[in-house]
Amino acid sequence: MEVDKENFSEWYNEIVEKAGLVDKRYSIKGMHVWLPYGWNLMRNIDNYFREIFSQYGHSEVNFPLLIPETEFRKEAEHIRGFENEVYWVTKGGGDELDVKMVLRPTSETAMYPMFSLWIRTHADLPLKIFQIVDIFRYETKQTRTFIRMRQVHFFEAHTAHETYEDAENQIKEDIEIWKKIADKLALPYRIVKKTDWDKFPGAVYSIGAETVMPSGRSLQIATFHQYGQKFSKPYGIEYLKEDGTHDYVHQTTFGMSERLIGAIIGIHGDDRGLILPPEIAPIQVVIVPIIGEDKEKILDEARKIKDELKDFRVHLDHRDNYTPGYKFYDWELKGVPLRVEIGPRDLKKNQVVLVRRDTGKKFSVPRDKLHERVMDMLERIQRDMTEKARNEMEGRIKYTDDLEEIKNNTGVFGVHWCGNDECGHKIENITEKRIIGISLEEESLGKCVVCGKSTNKIAYVTRPY
Numbered sequence: 253m254e255v256d257k258e259n260f261s262e263w264y265n266e267i268v269e270k271a272g273l274v275d276k277r278y279s280i281k282g283m284h285v286w287l288p289y290g291w292n293l294m295r296n297i298d299n300y301f302r303e304i305f306s307q308y309g310h311s312e313v314n315f316p317l318l319i320p321e322t323e324f325r326k327e328a329e330h331i332r333g334f335e336n337e338v339y340w341v342t343k344g345g346g347d348e349l350d351v352k353m354v355l356r357p358t359s360e361t362a363m364y365p366m367f368s369l370w371i372r373t374h375a376d377l378p379l380k381i382f383q384i385v386d387i388f389r390y391e392t393k394q395t396r397t398f399i400r401m402r403q404v405h406f407f408e409a410h411t412a413h414e415t416y417e418d419a420e421n422q423i424k425e426d427i428e429i430w431k432k433i434a435d436k437l438a439l440p441y442r443i444v445k446k447t448d449w450d451k452f453p454g455a456v457y458s459i460g461a462e463t464v465m466p467s468g469r470s471l472q473i474a475t476f477h478q479y480g481q482k483f484s485k486p487y488g489i490e491y492l493k494e495d496g497t498h499d500y501v502h503q504t505t506f507g508m509s510e511r512l513i514g515a516i517i518g519i520h521g522d523d524r525g526l527i528l529p530p531e532i533a534p535i536q537v538v539i540v541p542i543i544g545e546d547k548e549k550i551l552d553e554a555r556k557i558k559d560e561l562k563d564f565r566v567h568l569d570h571r572d573n574y575t576p577g578y579k580f581y582d583w584e585l586k587g588v589p590l591r592v593e594i595g596p597r598d599l600k601k602n603q604v605v606l607v608r609r610d611t612g613k614k615f616s617v618p619r620d621k622l623h624e625r626v627m628d629m630l631e632r633i634q635r636d637m638t639e640k641a642r643n644e645m646e647g648r649i650k651y652t653d654d655l656e657e658i659k660n661n662t663g664v665f666g667v668h669w670c671g672n673d674e675c676g677h678k679i680e681n682i683t684e685k686r687i688i689g690i691s692l693e694e695e696s697l698g699k700c701v702v703c704g705k706s707t708n709k710i711a712y713v714t715r716p717y
């Protein structure tokens with residue numbers, strides 16, 4: 253790496269370029285080509301989504317990419333929110349289409365007409381589905397790999413319930429699921445309720461999981477939305493209740509995207525490159541043979557080691573034309589959590605050397621303890637990465653009631669806010685930053701920074717990505 257992490261934005265761009273995750277040279281702005289290493293990482297995350305959501309009773313579906321304008325325009329707030337950022341398909345061959353279509357910017361308006369056919373009675377509820385697809389948004393702001401894209405790899409869960417209370421419980425369950433996902437990805441976060449002017453277009457309210465990047469800016473990495481009956485009414489999603497009357501369903505969604513990879517890169521990487529959490533790393537252990545006088549013997553041993561470690565995602569780097577030093581550099585750049593070195597000296601001593609990517613520490617391990625020690629070490633790396641990231645994030649959140657201080661500094665600031673819209677707009681205007689939401693986890697008694705009214709609510713103010 254030529255740029256160090258102090259210059260976060262340049263560092264981020266360089267690491268994305270060099271680590272072999274995506275190729276950014278595709279000829280449409282905001283769209284990239286996933287390379288095998290990056291796609292494997294994304295797939296590991298997706299597969300965990302599939303596993304955990306199915307444990308919680310969700311089923312995977314796959315909806316068409318195109319949404320007819322007639323369906324897209326049924327919920328007024330939703331249209332206002334997305335109108336200026338959708339791609340339109342207006343022609344089929346040489347013919348103008350009678351009904352224009354949008355490339356999905358999200359799938360409410362694709363799914364809910366079908367929900368109205370699928371849901372008949374209370375016995376059909378709750379309905380819990382998800383899909384992992386690409387969404388399209390015509391971004392006019394500067395794009396940034398994984399973080400602000402025009403084509404976004406996207407996860408979306410949609411649910412329908414009998415009552416508002418049931419939908420509330422679904423959101424609680426979603427946050428429980430999110431905690432498990434965040435642990436897998438070793439990502440720290442705060443849960444916030446979005447302001448009314450920043451909620452999802454068409455939602456009753458929105459909740460976000462926000463992390464803090466080393467630049468001091470927040471990044472929203474998961475969202476949870478309560479829709480109540482705001483979509484079920486225009487889309488006619490009605491069900492027959494047990495008492496024989498009809499009602500509209502109550503709905504929720506839970507969304508995540510390739511931003512998670514952006515967060516992992518930014519939060520865990522260092523001056524030498526990526527550091528990937530073992531739980532989702534495409535390669536957990538790389539074996540680098542140090543070839544000396546006993547070339548064949550060492551390669552044989554390296555192959556045996558690979559075989560012994562087959563429970564893990566393991567790779568043997570037997571490229572002939574590269575030095576071990578080059579290989580170390582290469583796998584450090586790609587963020588492989590653990591390296592196994594085996595050389596002539598180790599062979600004689602009946603040992604191998606393990607090197608942690610996160611700390612750089614080396615350990616000699618007796619040959620017959622290898623499997624056990626690798627397992628321990630990967631678990632420890634996962635834990636240590638999570639803890640380090642959490643501590644660093646906490647260090648980037650400051651508390652103040654001085655709006656000028658917020659205006660003149662970078663970082664995330666916790667301030668007392670009464671929750672009133674007018675006070676909120678003032679906070680944003682004076683600080684020239686955004687309220688990313690009110691904390692749902694921390695409270696402290698104080699006075700609203702604008703009106704002085706007593707409140708225990710903490711709002712986070714920052715420049716979000």
Ligand code: ZN
Pocket residue numbers: 669670671672675700701702703704705
């Ligand atoms: Zn106030």
